[in-house]
Amino acid sequence: MKYKVYTIVFASLVTSCGVKHNVTTKSDPTDENSVEAHAVTKPENEQKPNNPLIPSSDTTKKSVAIIKPQPQFEPVTKPQTSKKIVKTDAEWKAILTPAEYQILRQKGTERAFTGKFDKHYKEGTYTCKGCGTPLFDSTTKYDSGCGWPAFFKAKENTIAETIDRSYGMIRTEITCKKCDGHLGHIFDDGPNPTGVRYCVNSASMGFIPADKDKQAKPVQKK
Numbered sequence: 001m002k003y004k005v006y007t008i009v010f011a012s013l014v015t016s017c018g019v020k021h022n023v024t025t026k027s028d029p030t031d032e033n034s035v036e037a038h039a040v041t042k043p044e045n046e047q048k049p050n051n052p053l054i055p056s057s058d059t060t061k062k063s064v065a066i067i068k069p070q071p072q073f074e075p076v077t078k079p080q081t082s083k084k085i086v087k088t089d090a091e092w093k094a095i096l097t098p099a100e101y102q103i104l105r106q107k108g109t110e111r112a113f114t115g116k117f118d119k120h121y122k123e124g125t126y127t128c129k130g131c132g133t134p135l136f137d138s139t140t141k142y143d144s145g146c147g148w149p150a151f152f153k154a155k156e157n158t159i160a161e162t163i164d165r166s167y168g169m170i171r172t173e174i175t176c177k178k179c180d181g182h183l184g185h186i187f188d189d190g191p192n193p194t195g196v197r198y199c200v201n202s203a204s205m206g207f208i209p210a211d212k213d214k215q216a217k218p219v220q221k222k
């Protein structure tokens with residue numbers, strides 16, 4: 001009997017202790033933790049106006065309010081340069097002559113002094129035969145005597161340059177940036193002001209005379 005009584009008394013003490021403890025931590029606002037929290041925050045607020053490095057609670061709230069409506073600025077410039085013209089070999093064969101296909105798509109070279117634009121000096125714009133992109137202005141064409149049309153300057157951002165190690169030579173191949181069509185090569189023996197010579201196959205190019213140039217659109221789907 002004695003043991004049972006002790007057990008019951010002990011159990012009730014433990015239970016009551018546990019209940020009391022839970023009640024004090026959860027609901028009593030004057031326990032040690034909450035007092036400490038108040039003690040820490042109060043001095044901070046009092047120091048803020050004197051210390052310029054610590055922002056006051058008012059300014060923190062304002063900055064959050066400003067951040068929320070920030071608009072997202074998405075650049076709209078990407079699609080203009082990244083759109084490439086991609087066609088199958090069959091599609092290229094359908095729109096190009098055999099000679100144009102062999103040069104533009106298979107990196108061929110027309111025989112020297114045989115191209116229709118070698119001695120061609122009319123005013124206008126030379127375009128890519130594959131996609132119609134304007135590549136050279138007639139004012140940059142000159143007679144290099146090499147047997148192919150030569151230009152000392154290309155229109156900006158229209159031509160890609162790649163090292164070409166074929167035929168035991170190291171040359172720089174030039175291709176149309178838009179359709180990857182082979183145009184020819186670029187050499188550093190050109191005249192002033194650039195000192196470079198764009199040596200281009202006639203078959204790789206089309207030509208828009210100056211009077212029609214203003215009406216023509218940059219890219220013709222044909």
Ligand SMILES: [Zn+2]
Pocket residue numbers: 128129130131132133176177178179180181
């Ligand atoms: Zn092209």
